[in-house]
Amino acid sequence: MAEKVIVGMSGGVDSSVAALLLKENGYEIECLFMKNWDDDETCPAAADYKDALQVCNTLNLPLHSVNFSAQYQKLVFADFLKSYRSGKTPNPDVLCNKEIKFKVFLEYALELGANHIVTGHYARIEERESVFRLLKGKDITKDQSYFLYLLGQKELARSLFPLGNMKKKEVRHLARKAKLITHKKKDSTGICFIGERNFTQFLKKYLPPKPGDILTIEGNNVGTHEGLMYYTIGQRKGIGIGGGFGDKEAPWYVVKKNHKKNHLIIAQGHDHPSLYSTTLKAVNLHWIHSDSSNLPKTVTAKIRYRQDDQICKLNTEKQNSVIVHFEKPQFAVTPGQSIVFYDGEECLGGGVIDGKIT
Amino acid sequence: MLYFDHSASTPIHPAVLNLMQELELNHFGNPSSVHRFGQKSRLDIEIARKQMADAIGCLPYEIIFTGGGTEANNLVLWNLIHQQKRHVITSAIEHPSVLSVLKRLKEFGVTSTIIPVDRTCRVNPEDIQNAITENTGLISIMFANNEVGTVQPVKHIGEIAEKNGIPFHSDAVQILGKFPINILDQNINMMSFSAHKFYGPKGTGVLYLKKGTELKSLVIGGGQERNLRAGTENPSCIAGLGFASELANKNIEKRKTHLEKLAEQFKQEMADVYPEIIYNGHPEYSLPGVICATFPAVTSNILVIKLDLHGIAVSSGSACSSGTVNPSHVLRAMNISNDNNIRTLRISFGRDNTEEDVHLLTEKISEILKQNRNKR
Numbered sequence: 001m002a003e004k005v006i007v008g009m010s011g012g013v014d015s016s017v018a019a020l021l022l023k024e025n026g027y028e029i030e031c032l033f034m035k036n037w038d039d040d041e042t043c044p045a046a047a048d049y050k051d052a053l054q055v056c057n058t059l060n061l062p063l064h065s066v067n068f069s070a071q072y073q074k075l076v077f078a079d080f081l082k083s084y085r086s087g088k089t090p091n092p093d094v095l096c097n098k099e100i101k102f103k104v105f106l107e108y109a110l111e112l113g114a115n116h117i118v119t120g121h122y123a124r125i126e127e128r129e130s131v132f133r134l135l136k137g138k139d140i141t142k143d144q145s146y147f148l149y150l151l152g153q154k155e156l157a158r159s160l161f162p163l164g165n166m167k168k169k170e171v172r173h174l175a176r177k178a179k180l181i182t183h184k185k186k187d188s189t190g191i192c193f194i195g196e197r198n199f200t201q202f203l204k205k206y207l208p209p210k211p212g213d214i215l216t217i218e219g220n221n222v223g224t225h226e227g228l229m230y231y232t233i234g235q236r237k238g239i240g241i242g243g244g245f246g247d248k249e250a251p252w253y254v255v256k257k258n259h260k261k262n263h264l265i266i267a268q269g270h271d272h273p274s275l276y277s278t279t280l281k282a283v284n285l286h287w288i289h290s291d292s293s294n295l296p297k298t299v300t301a302k303i304r305y306r307q308d309d310q311i312c313k314l315n316t317e318k319q320n321s322v323i324v325h326f327e328k329p330q331f332a333v334t335p336g337q338s339i340v341f342y343d344g345e346e347c348l349g350g351g352v353i354d355g356k357i358t
Numbered sequence: 359m360l361y362f363d364h365s366a367s368t369p370i371h372p373a374v375l376n377l378m379q380e381l382e383l384n385h386f387g388n389p390s391s392v393h394r395f396g397q398k399s400r401l402d403i404e405i406a407r408k409q410m411a412d413a414i415g416c417l418p419y420e421i422i423f424t425g426g427g428t429e430a431n432n433l434v435l436w437n438l439i440h441q442q443k444r445h446v447i448t449s450a451i452e453h454p455s456v457l458s459v460l461k462r463l464k465e466f467g468v469t470s471t472i473i474p475v476d477r478t479c480r481v482n483p484e485d486i487q488n489a490i491t492e493n494t495g496l497i498s499i500m501f502a503n504n505e506v507g508t509v510q511p512v513k514h515i516g517e518i519a520e521k522n523g524i525p526f527h528s529d530a531v532q533i534l535g536k537f538p539i540n541i542l543d544q545n546i547n548m549m550s551f552s553a554h555k556f557y558g559p560k561g562t563g564v565l566y567l568k569k570g571t572e573l574k575s576l577v578i579g580g581g582q583e584r585n586l587r588a589g590t591e592n593p594s595c596i597a598g599l600g601f602a603s604e605l606a607n608k609n610i611e612k613r614k615t616h617l618e619k620l621a622e623q624f625k626q627e628m629a630d631v632y633p634e635i636i637y638n639g640h641p642e643y644s645l646p647g648v649i650c651a652t653f654p655a656v657t658s659n660i661l662v663i664k665l666d667l668h669g670i671a672v673s674s675g676s677a678c679s680s681g682t683v684n685p686s687h688v689l690r691a692m693n694i695s696n697d698n699n700i701r702t703l704r705i706s707f708g709r710d711n712t713e714e715d716v717h718l719l720t721e722k723i724s725e726i727l728k729q730n731r732n733k734r
Contacts (some may be wrong), residue, residue, distance in 0.1 A: 062666070
C-alpha cells in the first residue's frame with residue numbers, strides 16, 4: 001500500500017506544487033487547509049481556501065480543513081504581543097512553524113493516519129547515519145531554512161519538503177503546466193496574520209500608544225515617538241525626523257530603545273557606528289541535531305531573513321545562551337529577531353537575539 | 359455517496375428541477391414586461407406566491423420573495439434604523455445572519471438583549487418578558503435551531519410580543535416540511551424561509567410579512583415585491599420555491615415519521631457500539647431527523663474528515679466560508695463544555711435516506727471509533 005502523507009495546503013503556488021510532485025511520486029495524498037487566524041469582520045482565509053479547493057480539484061485530491069486559531073492565539077500570538085510589549089521585534093513565523101505547522105498540524109496529520117506531512121518550504125531534509133539534517137533550499141534566493149531552525153529530529157523525520165531541490169521559476173512552470181489556478185498567485189509577504197494591512201495600525205489595536213521623547217545619540221531631544229514597540233532597530237522610515245534635519249542630508253535611523261526612560265534613540269546616516277556591532281548575545285538556543293559542545297568553532301549566521309551568511313565564532317556562555325563574535329560589523333542587531341547558524345549549507349539551529357554587546 | 363447534512367442544504371426535488379428547467383427555457387420574459395412573454399413569467403411568480411402562502415397558511419399578499427433566508431433576516435433587522443424604538447430582544451442561538459447584523463447595527467444606535475438558552479437549547483419566554491423595555495422595537499427568535507434541532511416556544515413568545523405591542527420575527531428556515539405550520543395560530547409578524555432547506559433551489563427565500571406590518575426595502579430600484587425587494591425577479595427559482603413548498607407540506611406526517619424512524623434507528627444502533635454517546639437538544643420539542651451527538655472519544659473534525667473520505671457527509675459546529683469549523687456558539691450557549699463542543703456532530707436526515715443508509719453510517723462511525731481506540 002502506498003504511503004499516506006498529508007499536504008499542508010495554504011492556497012499558494014508552493015504547496016500546490018508540493019502536492020503535485022508527491023502525487024507524481026505515487027503517494028496516497030490528502031490535503032489539509034489550515035486556518036490560523038479568526039477575524040471578526042472579514043475572513044481572508046476564505047479566498048485562500050477557494051484556491052486550495054480548486055487546486056485539489058484539478059489534482060483530484062481530497063481536501064480537508066481545520067481551524068487552529070485558538071492554538072495560534074495561545075502558542076504564537078500571545079508570545080508575539082509579549083515580545084513587542086517588552087520592546088523587542090519578534091518573529092512569529094518562526095514560532096508558527098514550531099508550534100503550529102510542525103506540532104499541532106503534524107499531530108493532527110498523524111491522527112488522520114499519515115506517516116509524513118508535506119509542506120512547500122524551500123529547504124531540504126537529509127538523513128545521514130540516522131541523523132536528520134536541515135539543509136538550505138537549492139534556490140538560495142528563496143531558502144526558508146531560517147524560519148525552520150526550531151525544528152528537531154522528531155519533526156524532520158516526519159516531514160517532506162519536495163520543493164527543496166527546485167527553483168521558484170521551475171515551481172511556477174510546473175504549476176502552469178499542470179493548470180493549477182495558483183500558478184500566477186503572488187508570493188505572500190510579511191507576517192501571515194497581518195497580510196497586507198498596515199503593521200503599526202494592526203499593532204495599535206493590541207498595544208496602546210505610549211509616547212515618549214526621541215533623542216539623538218548625542219542626547220538632543222528632537223521629537224516625540226508614539227511608543228517604543230512600534231519601532232525597530234535600524235528602521236529609517238516613519239520616525240518623523242526627515243533627512244536634512246541636523247548637520248547632514250543623510251536620513252535618521254533607530255539605534256536603540258531606552259525602556260526605563262521611554263526614549264527612542266536615533267542616529268544620522270546609514271554608516272553611523274552606533275548602528276553596527278560585532279558581538280551579540282543570543283538566548284533560547286536550539287540545535288537541530290547536536291549539542292553545542294560538538295559545534296564547529298567557526299560557523300556562519302544570519303541575523304535576519306534574506307541576509308548573506310556572516311562568518312562568526314560562538315562562545316557558549318551558559319547552557320542556553322551564546323556570545324557570537326562576527327568577523328565583520330553587523331548592521332542593526334535587533335533584539336527579538338532570530339539568529340540562525342549554518343555550517344555551509346546545513347542549518348545547525350539558532351536562538352533569539354537578546355541584544356548587542358559591542 | 360451518503361448525504362446526512364440536510365440542515366445545511368437539501369438536494370433539489372427532481373420534480374422541482376423539471377419545472378425550473380422548463381421555465382428557464384420557455385418563460386424568459388421580464389415579469390414586469392407587459393407583453394405575453396412577461397405575463398408568463400409574472401404568472402409563474404404569482405402561482406408560487408399562492409403555493410407558499412398555502413404552505414404556511416397566510417395570504418399571498420404577505421409573501422415577499424428574497425434572495426434567501428439571510429436576506430430575509432437582514433431585511434427585517436435593518437429596518438430598525440428607521441424606527442424610533444431601537445432595542446431588539448433575540449437569543450444566543452440565532453444564525454449569524456441575525457447575530458452578526460445586530461453587532462453591526464450597534465454603530466447605528468441599535469441595542470440588543472441576547473436571551474440565554476437552557477441545556478436543551480430552549481429560551482425561557484419569561485426571560486423575554488423581563489427583557490422588554492419601552493424602547494423595545496423587535497423580538498427576533500428562531501423557530502427551530504439549525505445545529506441542534508430544538509423548537510422554541512414560539513407561540514408563547516408571540517403572545518408576549520402581542521401583549522406588549524412589539525413586532526415578532528422568527529427565523530424559520532429549518533421548519534418547512536418538518537413542522538406543520540399555520541401562521542394563524544401564532545402571533546408572528548415576520549418569518550424567514552429558504553428554499554434550499556426544503557428541496558428547492560439555492561439563492562431564493564421568503565419573508566412572510568403580516569398584513570399591517572410596515573417595512574422599508576434594503577434593495578432599492580424598480581419597486582418589485584411591493585417595493586420591498588427591487589431587482590428583476592428570478593421566476594424559475596421562485597416557481598421552484600413555490601412548488602417545493604407545496605411538496606414539503608404534502609404527506610408531512612408521513613415524512614416526519616420517516617425521519618423520526620431513521621433517527622431512532624441511529625440511536626438504537628449506536629447504543630450497541632458506542633454507549634458513551636451523548637445526545638444534545640430537547641427530547642420532545644425537536645425537529646424530526648436532526649441529531650446532535652457528542653462523541654467523547656474523538657473530535658468532530660476528525661470524524662467528519664474520515665467519514666468524508668468514505669463519501670459520507672455529516673457536519674460539525676458552524677461552518678465558515680473558509681471551509682473550517684469553529685466551536686459552535688450554539689453549543690456554547692447551551693453550556694456544553696468546550697471539550698465536548700468540538701466533539702459534537704450534527705447528523706440531519708432527509709427524504710431520500712433509507713434504513714440501509716443509516717446502518718452504513720453507524721457501521722462506519724463504529725469502525726472509525728474502533729480504529730481510534732486501537733491507536734491509543
